[in-house]
Amino acid sequence: MSDLFSSLSLAVRSLLADQGAIEVTSNNVANVNTPGYSRQEAVFNETPPLQFGALQFGTGVELATISSDRDNILNIRLSQETQQQGKFDSLVNGLQQIQALFNPVAGTGLGASINTFFDSFQQLSTNPTDPTLRQGVLIAAGNLASAFRLIASGLGTQQQSLNESVVQQVGQVNDLTSQIAALNVQLAAAQVGTQSGNALLDQRTQLIQQLSQILDVQTINAGNGNVTLTTSQGVALVVGAQSFNLQTQVNPATGFQDVYAQGSDVTTAIQAGSLGATIQLRDQEIPALLTKLDTLASGIASAVNTQNQAGFDLAGNAGGNIFVPPAAGPGAALNLAVAITDPSQVAASSDGTIGSNGNALALASLANQNIAGGLTPAQFNAGLVAQVGSDTAEAQSQQQSAGLLVQQLQDQQGAISGVSLDEEAANLVRYQTAFDASAHVVSVIDELTQTVLNMAGAA
């Protein structure tokens, strides 16, 4: 049979257990607003009973572990959706900046300059010798060229800043992966089911979420508290204690920074996260738009030059170029410029006589001819604006649905891991009551012990 002292130690153990549970509760309450904090629970265990002859006596309770409430599968899903959200956030951001260059409502874009340019030839046809109307053609040509240059250089500037952002984001990735590798080491050494272990897990989950904002990362639970992180293509980023830095290296063909992982070029493999969006904007969206701008610019410039050469200027000489002929390859829009400064060199005449307007009419009618990629300049420009608009609209709607999905998953995660003050209050009362009771047991045993001691004194 047990003795009074073992009863005393039983009561003390329960005091310790309750005290620990109160500590867990107060830690929960303290972290009610901490991002990434998973609520913790004190898990009590009945200690093994002692055998006395035929009887078994309980030995009380112990605080076995402090578990933290998290759902790893949910976290992985959240990480995946965060990658999409990060991607579409950055895409929308970038596309809205691009769209601002093409917005006719805000007075940007090419539409007005194209119309004015061709209409200036119409106007010239009404009085082909009028120096003011001739000057009008050159002014409209200059405005058209500068509208092209403005948009092309705006896109170029954005491309450049996206390129710088690639380097910055790769730096952030490396920073995060090295922190995660360090946490892997600490977690391998930490005891499972302690507050410090739980805090490290929370930290690592947070860091993986941050990493997911930037690129598509796959999380594999490798046991021993380790996670292995790879890119979606399987190139390792973190394995145990080891993190592998991404590198950037200038691609001599494009002049932009490519991303390398352990020696292989992974630039095109990064499809999600803000880095994926940055690369997509820099390497696909903007180059595609620049190519179209070049098609339009060189289409207009060559057709106008050819037609001007078919006519005669005010002096009766054969016409020359109105625009500097665009060089083959990219840059037609960026370098579009007017070749002549003398308005008399506009070849309005179709037969060399001073008052003929035949070629001015022919120049004006280019507006309705398919001189740009099989379309009229106005149609081509409208298509360009529609493309920018629909790319932006699509990214916006995907951003919204990705946002809603992340929101939902965060809600679920909150339902599992979030701290509820009501629960904590109830737990606090429970543990306090149990603590009070155990303390009472101690004082009763103290009294009993006194009684026994008094008995001994009386004898």
Place this chain on the structure above:
Amino acid sequence: MPLRVNPNLSTDFFAELQIVRRQQNQALQQLASGSRINAPSDDPAGAAALLENQSQSDQVDQFQKNIQDLQPQLQAADSALSSVVSAVTQAISLGVEGGNSTLGASNLQSLAQEVSGIRDEILGIANTSVQGQYIFSGTLTKTAPYVLDAASPSGVSYQGNTGVNSIQLSNGQTAPINLPGSQLFSNPGGDLFGALQQLITALQTGTGVSAATAALSQAFSLLDNVRTFYGTTLNEFNNSETFLSNESVQLSTQATQIAGADLAAATTTLAQTQTATTALLTSQGKALSLPTLFDFLP
């Protein structure tokens, strides 16, 4: 154990609030601009259609301007030719008078002088310029079409050419806008200056006055016929103007159909989002101040 709910109510609230605010902004933007399309992404196809519509309507404006700019020139030509017609009519009656055999040589001489005066008047009219451009010299608009030339049988020589300019009245429709003097005043089918010179010589010599008068009448009727070109073209201008202003109205109606904001709908949306915002804020205000169990513990 019942399903646990997310104890943090704010995340849902802020997401909802964002959605409502976005709708609110859109409605406000539509009401402010009157347009449904404030950026290409609002309606990419609509934005493209709007651009093409704008391009067409810019062209229509330009066609209208073409007509307005050229109307004075054509009217000047038309009224110049009317003066020529009355001058020639006078010359013909002088010729008829000269054909009367009772007239003496001195009278014929003075008639010849009068006709010669009329010829000079017509020469001046044929050399009419509008805004520094000779309107009857074909496309050599900086060259006076006729100069006196004693060596020429017609007494003048034509310095212009046979060039004819056209302008665009609408897409696919062009109209010539000038007649060269060679068709009006020195037409091989009835050379006006030639006939005048013939009459002057006939009156001076007193022979062949009737034949010369007949030649002048022929040249006159040809001119009277050819000059209807200007009246016809001015008519065509008027028709085109009507057509173009209809088209302009149509295009702007079309633009409104493409991009015009449904103001009633936008106003309703605005009111709805205001209600929704108030409801959200009220409920969130209540939610934030909800008591927890801690408030009831002693």
